[in-house]
Amino acid sequence: MKRNAPEYDAWNAQMLEQEPWQEPDRFSGQLPEQKSAGAARLLPLVLCVLLLVVLLAEGAFFWLRGRQLEWRNAVYVPDAQQSMQQADESFAFGPYQRAVKVGRQGEALGRITGIAQGEKIVRASVSLGVLNEAAWDCDGAFYLQCGGVYYPSLGSYQLEQEHPEWAMRALEGYELCGPGMEEGWVYFLVPESVSEGALWLHWLEKNEDYNTESVQAACVAVQFDQEVTGDD
Amino acid sequence: MIEDTRKGMGLWVLAGLLVLAILGTGIWGAMHLSALSTAPGWYASMDGVQIEPVQPEGAEEGYEYYRLRFVLTNNSDQDVYVAGWNLGVRPAKGHEYAVDVWDPWDESITLEKEPCVPVGCIGDVELILEVDPEELETKTLQITLDPYGETPLELGEVELP
Numbered sequence: 001m002k003r004n005a006p007e008y009d010a011w012n013a014q015m016l017e018q019e020p021w022q023e024p025d026r027f028s029g030q031l032p033e034q035k036s037a038g039a040a041r042l043l044p045l046v047l048c049v050l051l052l053v054v055l056l057a058e059g060a061f062f063w064l065r066g067r068q069l070e071w072r073n074a075v076y077v078p079d080a081q082q083s084m085q086q087a088d089e090s091f092a093f094g095p096y097q098r099a100v101k102v103g104r105q106g107e108a109l110g111r112i113t114g115i116a117q118g119e120k121i122v123r124a125s126v127s128l129g130v131l132n133e134a135a136w137d138c139d140g141a142f143y144l145q146c147g148g149v150y151y152p153s154l155g156s157y158q159l160e161q162e163h164p165e166w167a168m169r170a171l172e173g174y175e176l177c178g179p180g181m182e183e184g185w186v187y188f189l190v191p192e193s194v195s196e197g198a199l200w201l202h203w204l205e206k207n208e209d210y211n212t213e214s215v216q217a218a219c220v221a222v223q224f225d226q227e228v229t230g231d232d
Numbered sequence: 233m234i235e236d237t238r239k240g241m242g243l244w245v246l247a248g249l250l251v252l253a254i255l256g257t258g259i260w261g262a263m264h265l266s267a268l269s270t271a272p273g274w275y276a277s278m279d280g281v282q283i284e285p286v287q288p289e290g291a292e293e294g295y296e297y298y299r300l301r302f303v304l305t306n307n308s309d310q311d312v313y314v315a316g317w318n319l320g321v322r323p324a325k326g327h328e329y330a331v332d333v334w335d336p337w338d339e340s341i342t343l344e345k346e347p348c349v350p351v352g353c354i355g356d357v358e359l360i361l362e363v364d365p366e367e368l369e370t371k372t373l374q375i376t377l378d379p380y381g382e383t384p385l386e387l388g389e390v391e392l393p
Binding site for chain 2: 040217
């Protein structure tokens with residue numbers, strides 16, 4: 001007993017340091033595991049916080065960049081500057097005053113395979129005078145207005161599947177801005193009831209971002225009461 | 233011990249979900265910005281809206297059909313095509329697809345008529361609407377300029393007769 005006296009004293013000292021209402025720490029042996037569990041939770045918690053910050057930053061970036069692009073894209077184009085011109089007479093068109101002539105008598109080419117019932121192809125003849133060099137700050141377009149409805153012209157790639165011979169002489173809108181002389185037909189797919197219309201030539205002025213800023217348009221009345229069959 | 237493990241697992245699952253959310257937001261954001269970088273800004277307005285019931289050839293049973301007409305002013309950077317992929321109509325509330333722009337599919341047609349309202353012009357728009365009356369919860373329809381993948385522009389509303 002005497003031999004154990006130092007241990008007994010030490011135990012007593014520990015009990016005296018402890019407050020009387022405190023239970024003895026019977027689980028002190030698990031403390032390292034608790035610490036380990038806390039550390040195990042800390043890593044995913046920190047990761048979650050970091051990922052949340054990344055998600056919020058990403059969302060903010062896309063929102064701000066989207067607003068910026070929407071603002072940049074919002075180009076208001078004023079009403080087209082329109083002029084009425086006579087068919088079969090040459091007139092100056094666009095900022096480069098290109099000489100243009102449109103034939104009064106267009107042609108109705110009737111139905112072809114690949115189009116819906118009640119529709120037909122018509123074409124109008126157009127001659128474009130010489131333009132010494134291509135105008136890079138513009139794009140062009142042809143439309144046929146019937147009543148209040150506009151029909152865009154058919155491109156050669158649309159025609160070549162069924163009628164490659166038409167595609168070869170089809171004029172496209174961009175050729176209004178191209179150099180050299182051009183002569184050909186502009187094709188439209190319209191309702192079968194159409195026998196006349198207004199051929200519109202549009203010159204679209206572009207800014208440095210290639211957005212359309214303004215439109216100059218010329219209109220010529222064309223008839224399509226003459227039906228043509230054959231390849232040309 | 234068991235409780236501690238579960239708490240840790242929950243955080244790992246949350247972290248995984250956050251990673252998925254980051255990836256999803258990244259993909260959506262890239263697609264959104266890509267669409268915006270090529271899309272024009274739209275300036276268009278609608279006037280003189282009229283709607284009347286019709287019975288077009290090829291109409292399906294169980295649906296109601298209406299002819300919608302209006303005048304569109306286009307001050308946007310691009311032409312507005314008079315078609316379902318460019319102009320959208322949906323009910324103000326209820327199922328989005330209760331109303332659709334009717335465009336019967338015909339595989340023999342390779343060359344389609346594409347009326348449009350050119351840049352800087354005022355043009356007539358006529359659309360046939362296919363309405364599912366069972367899915368419709370309101371008579372008010374919203375008309376939008378809704379090019380695929382781009383931010384829609386609301387043009388106005390019309391009441392079904």
